[in-house]
Amino acid sequence: MSRPALSIRGLTKVYGNGFEALKGIDLDVPEGDFFALLGPNGAGKSTTLGVVSSLVQKTAGKVEIYGIDIDKDFSKAKYHLGVVPQEFNFNQFEKVQDIVMTQAGYYGMPMKEARPRAERLLRDLGLWDKRDTPSRMLSGGMKRRLMIARALIHKPRLLILDEPTAGVDIELRRSMWEFMRRINREEGTTIILTTHYLEEAESLCRNIAIINHGEIVHNTSMRELLKELDAETFLLDIREPLTKAPVIAGFEVSLSDPQQLALAVRKGQSINTAFAALDRAGITVVSMRNRANRLEELFVDLVERSNAESGIASNVAKEITQ
Amino acid sequence: MNPRQLWVALVTIVVKEVRRFTRIWPQTLLPPSITMTLYFVIFGNLIGSRIGTMDGISYMDYIVPGLIMMSVITNSYSNVASSFFSNKFQRSIEELMVSPLPSWIILLGYIIGGAVRGLGVGIIVTAVAFLFTDLDIHHPFLTIMVVVLTALLFSIGGFINALFARKFDDISIIPTFVLTPLTYLGGVFYSIHMLPEFWQTVSLANPILYMVNTFRYGILGVSDISVGPAMAAIVAFIIGLFAFALWLLERGKGIRS
Numbered sequence A: 001m002s003r004p005a006l007s008i009r010g011l012t013k014v015y016g017n018g019f020e021a022l023k024g025i026d027l028d029v030p031e032g033d034f035f036a037l038l039g040p041n042g043a044g045k046s047t048t049l050g051v052v053s054s055l056v057q058k059t060a061g062k063v064e065i066y067g068i069d070i071d072k073d074f075s076k077a078k079y080h081l082g083v084v085p086q087e088f089n090f091n092q093f094e095k096v097q098d099i100v101m102t103q104a105g106y107y108g109m110p111m112k113e114a115r116p117r118a119e120r121l122l123r124d125l126g127l128w129d130k131r132d133t134p135s136r137m138l139s140g141g142m143k144r145r146l147m148i149a150r151a152l153i154h155k156p157r158l159l160i161l162d163e164p165t166a167g168v169d170i171e172l173r174r175s176m177w178e179f180m181r182r183i184n185r186e187e188g189t190t191i192i193l194t195t196h197y198l199e200e201a202e203s204l205c206r207n208i209a210i211i212n213h214g215e216i217v218h219n220t221s222m223r224e225l226l227k228e229l230d231a232e233t234f235l236l237d238i239r240e241p242l243t244k245a246p247v248i249a250g251f252e253v254s255l256s257d258p259q260q261l262a263l264a265v266r267k268g269q270s271i272n273t274a275f276a277a278l279d280r281a282g283i284t285v286v287s288m289r290n291r292a293n294r295l296e297e298l299f300v301d302l303v304e305r306s307n308a309e310s311g312i313a314s315n316v317a318k319e320i321t322q
Numbered sequence B: 001m002n003p004r005q006l007w008v009a010l011v012t013i014v015v016k017e018v019r020r021f022t023r024i025w026p027q028t029l030l031p032p033s034i035t036m037t038l039y040f041v042i043f044g045n046l047i048g049s050r051i052g053t054m055d056g057i058s059y060m061d062y063i064v065p066g067l068i069m070m071s072v073i074t075n076s077y078s079n080v081a082s083s084f085f086s087n088k089f090q091r092s093i094e095e096l097m098v099s100p101l102p103s104w105i106i107l108l109g110y111i112i113g114g115a116v117r118g119l120g121v122g123i124i125v126t127a128v129a130f131l132f133t134d135l136d137i138h139h140p141f142l143t144i145m146v147v148v149l150t151a152l153l154f155s156i157g158g159f160i161n162a163l164f165a166r167k168f169d170d171i172s173i174i175p176t177f178v179l180t181p182l183t184y185l186g187g188v189f190y191s192i193h194m195l196p197e198f199w200q201t202v203s204l205a206n207p208i209l210y211m212v213n214t215f216r217y218g219i220l221g222v223s224d225i226s227v228g229p230a231m232a233a234i235v236a237f238i239i240g241l242f243a244f245a246l247w248l249l250e251r252g253k254g255i256r257s
Helices: A045-052 A070-079 A096-106 A111-124 A140-152 A170-186 A198-204 A222-227 A271-280 A294-310 A316-320 B003-023 B030-051 B059-090 B093-097 B103-129 B140-164 B170-184 B197-203 B207-220 B227-251
Strands: A004-014 A020-030 A034-038 A060-065 A081-084 A158-162 A190-194 A207-212 A215-221 A231-238 A252-257 A260-266 A285-290
Touching: A004 A045, A004 A190, A020 A034, A020 A045, A020 A060, A020 A190, A020 A207, A020 A215, A034 A045, A034 A170, A034 A198, A045 A060, A045 A158, A045 A190, A060 A070, A070 A081, A081 A140, A096 A111, A096 A140, A096 B003, A096 B093, A111 A140, A140 A158, A140 A170, A170 A190, A170 A198, A190 A198, A198 A222, A198 A294, A207 A222, A207 A294, A215 A222, A215 A294, A222 A294, A231 A294, A260 A271, B003 B059, B003 B103, B030 B059, B030 B103, B059 B093, B059 B103, B059 B140, B059 B170, B059 B207, B103 B140, B103 B227, B140 B170, B140 B207, B140 B227, B170 B207, B207 B227
Parallel strands: A034 A190, A034 A207, A081 A158, A158 A190
Antiparallel strands: A004 A020, A004 A060, A207 A215, A231 A260, A231 A285, A252 A260
């Protein structure tokens, strides 16, 4: 592993009401990585990122950003950091360009240096035409892009994106993915992403950590994680309605509705076998799709396993698909 | 951050603050000028002409320094209190918190921004006063010194209020129930020599009395109190409150969980 852009050791956070949000987590994010930090709501993702960005005071532990201990020189460490939070956190009455330029000023960037960079970022993110618009007049997607432009104005080496595409339509989300890929690839910016769109994490990220109840329950590369998938479930739309699911030897089949079968295919099994059996039974499959994406199935499985170990009932599956 | 970067950051905060109160000038600059015009017309012209003189000065002239100071105090305080709390409320304060800015620059930026509004309103009120009377400033340096220090002091007060505030009501409690009574009882409209001895003594515990009287001394050359100790007290308050506000900010009071 190359030098970590972010190194966390034994990070603990206990809030004033006694709630232990982080239970001594360890985490390394390599330089140049596109890293996913996933977990259900309240798992500790935002608290972790809050500590890294100084919005939350840690109770114990050590955090280093590009080797700089935040307890020793947080100011220097913050130079390397850009933050796109989950909630809109800009002044609703200020104009788009003023918000970005003001942020540049907070980093001590002179106007003549900040102005062309702000223009480039606003153009890249499709906001240049809105530069003189008060931020409250922007659409939700534009507001998210404004926060990205603001976070990148001082050329951070580590960018934290806390659910950057929440509430953004599919077309815009994909253009934002492309933008994020580009700054990661071309500018070498390390990116830490939290998202509830697991397809997004699977598509963008090389490494992943899953956090639940304040503990890291899994931390590996995306490729290794996906290899752990034991079974994938496919939904098969069938031509004629059925009253009960057919029996196919070696496969788990259930009826989602009279015209849809759920077929679980375990690692090593061939889906052709199932199709052949269906054909023999006179069942015509007209279309097929994954019930959930591969990462989603794993995520739900890992979190539920972690919940079971902690003796906590889980509604992750419900939550993640909402 | 190097000194040049700190300077850029400080100017950025001040410009942002000035841009805010000038953008909403009908809420920030216009009301005090209208209110003070009414004070000058009603108390200065109509009632004042029947009162006669106060400490040998015409009543209109006597109340001008107090009214200017009252505007400076309330506007410096409320600018920082409402701006900083509004940033907390909208969470835009996080823009500052994630940046590498040291706390003292953040504090200084807000204080200067508040003082600029306080002094700006002070200038407007002074201009209005000139429509009613001719003022001959006796001690210009002292006048400027005391009004600037007062603006800074109450800007710090507004900042501390905003740090503690959890809802918008919390930033109006102190101005309504503390600042306004202290200002009205701080010798804006009368000389404390008019009061019975007991209330004169009580009045001496009011810090605003010292600011109003020092400012009045600077403009008119008359005062109920000694100017030297008053100036020293204002400076001491500024240092003490700045240190307290900085300590709160470093600890993340009201802004970090």
